[in-house]
Amino acid sequence: MSEAIYTVTNPATGEVEETFPTATDDEVMAALERAYAARERWRKVPLEEKIAIIERVAAEYDSRQEELARIIGDEMGKPYGDATGEVWLSGDIHAYNAKHAPEVLADEELDLGERDGRAYMRKEPVGVIVGVMPWNYPYYQVARFAAPNLLLGNVILLKHAPQCPRSAKVIEEIYHAAGVPKDVYQNLYATNEQIAMLIDDPRVQGVSLTGSERAGSAVGERAGRNLKKAVLELGGSDPFIVLPDADIDKAVEDGILGRFENSGQACNAAKRFILIGDETYDKFVPKFAEAVAGLKMGDPHDESTNIGPLVTEAAAKGIQARIDDAVDAGAEVVVGGKRPDGPGAYVTPTVLAGVTPQMRAWSEEIFGPVAVMYKAADEDEAVRIANDTLFGLGASVHSSDVDAALRVADRLESGMVSINEAPGSSSELPFGGVKRSGFGRELGTYGFDEFCNKRMIRIAG
Incomplete structure (x- = not known):
């Protein structure tokens, strides 16, 4: 077993409270295999069923606010008022995405002018995507990435920050308890090298990272080399x-x-x-x-x-x-x-x-x-x-x-x-930057657009 890098070190005391085993390369690749096999099954689940699942996720955040707030207080020192606010916002993001999914994912008719027939755009999932999330907002960052993509039909492999293994684990538990299949959302205690390995794999179709400029440069370079879509939300001044x-x-x-x-x-x-x-x-x-x-x-x-x-x-x-x-x-x-x-x-x-x-x-x-x-x-x-x-x-x-x-x-x-x-x-306002703050947008309805195949369908007259 590789060295444990996922550790809860209480920043208020400096004491190590718990460690979690780092995934092996074999475990990471097995997770990818399961995710890839699950992509077609999840894609075929009717949207109304996905919406019901994401609504249950929102309800879980609302009902477990105190418990979830305490976890991140111990992990990364978030003050109680900020922590409960983050838990509430995470639930609200799921509720907002569930509410607006039908209109956002509806086919968009295209104007053919004087030509006969019809054409439309359809938003479809791309398959397996990787999320790399930061420690400063452990629930919120995952929510704004995962909620629209699960509704869209994508399958998620999620690497959280090493400082946040407890919240990473409980997020996965919430999704699974609400009805997201275990192979559709998987938490990985992965290394940076293993994330690079996933980006290199042709079964992975994209990666979203929120983090430092250095981490964004590394992930963006890897994604570009492999012709993969990337969303990067980096620093700000x-x-x-x-x-x-x-x-x-x-x-x-x-x-x-x-x-x-x-x-x-x-x-x-x-x-x-x-x-x-x-x-x-x-x-x-x-x-x-x-x-x-x-x-x-x-x-x-x-x-x-x-x-x-x-x-x-x-x-x-x-x-x-x-x-x-x-x-x-x-x-x-x-x-x-x-x-x-x-x-x-x-x-x-x-x-x-x-x-x-x-x-x-x-x-x-x-x-x-x-x-x-x-x-x-x-x-x-x-x-x-x-x-x-x-x-x-x-x-x-x-x-x-x-x-x-x-x-x-x-x-x-x-x-x-x-x-x-x-x-x-x-929940309703798009979030993202320019210059070295990254590229791509999340929140509002914009999160549905980043990892989707906008397929044009043309029907002859």
């Missing part, structure tokens, strides 16, 4: 732009939610706060810093906790190194800046100002509870700062004049923009 006429108190409230939800460990979190004009900067920064200082850091299972531990001690050290790098180069710590004493992978919520382009914090993603303040002279400079990054996932713009906010938003290089609200995610 999202701008939060405040215009001079914005409601500052509301912008601060949105900024706190947008930056510090999930202890700052979100791809689409507001990470760079770009404040237009001296007056805007002087009003926003003190109020924001005061709110940050009031955030409660502690036990993720305590309902009053705002900031839990980061996923690992290594992650916490990495974030602190980013802070120290900026401070050593001349940045100002407005609040926070130092890790607390005691056990656990905690990083004190921090606000940095005076960051310059020479510092890593200027444009790189800081995946933790750190907000960076920027002062821009006008809209042009704000847009230039916002776009001065290799990433392009999300953005938000705040102004009492919606037309002015849209004017700025139209100039941003991003896959998503929120106007006068915190960046976030919901």
Whole structure:
């Protein structure tokens, strides 16, 4: 048996609670064999039966909210309020996809003009697809990938993050209990090398990865070499732009939610706060810093906790190194800046100002509870700062004049923009980015389109 890399290490205590055996190459290939054999059977299951199954999955998430929230609190330190919210959203994603599947998967008639006959487009499954999921949203990330694809008729091999073996196991149990055949959704405690082996296999038709830029590059390169479809949702360094006429108190409230939800460990979190004009900067920064200082850091299972531990001690050290790098180069710590004493992978919520382009914090993603303040002279400079990054996932713009906010938003290089609200995610809104934030879209009804054969059928007149 190969070395166990799937381990529950409680980030609040640093204690190893449980390990899970890593799959062997033979086990991975046997899983693929079963999945490939199941693809035709699952494809032929009527849509109404698939819908009933996915509705039962949604009900399972709703009824087991407390249990499921506690699992990810122990695995990756998610604060209780964020954890229960994620479980709810995961159920809602399944319910939304089940509700809209009939209309989305209906044949689309094509206009033949003056020609006789008829033609239409039909969305059909491609077969076996691989999902590679991250640790920061263990349930949600799987839900938005798996729900539309199971309804479409695809068969899934799922590799979760090594930090999340318990939630990976319980997700599989939920699908199977709801009626998804065991060979149609399989959780694999696989290695990166085994995922590469699956992508190389002609029986696999595509791969979806949410994760780091490095992981996305590796998977995208492998998929391209094998002419496989890939969906990649990678990092972000999202701008939060405040215009001079914005409601500052509301912008601060949105900024706190947008930056510090999930202890700052979100791809689409507001990470760079770009404040237009001296007056805007002087009003926003003190109020924001005061709110940050009031955030409660502690036990993720305590309902009053705002900031839990980061996923690992290594992650916490990495974030602190980013802070120290900026401070050593001349940045100002407005609040926070130092890790607390005691056990656990905690990083004190921090606000940095005076960051310059020479510092890593200027444009790189800081995946933790750190907000960076920027002062821009006008809209042009704000847009230039916002776009001065290799990433392009999300953005938000705040102004009492919606037309002015849209004017700025139209100039941003991003896959998503929120106007006068915190960046976030919901079942009905498409999610995805541009540049090195990846490509492809999930959520809304767009998740049905990524791994389907859009077959054109023409009937002569």
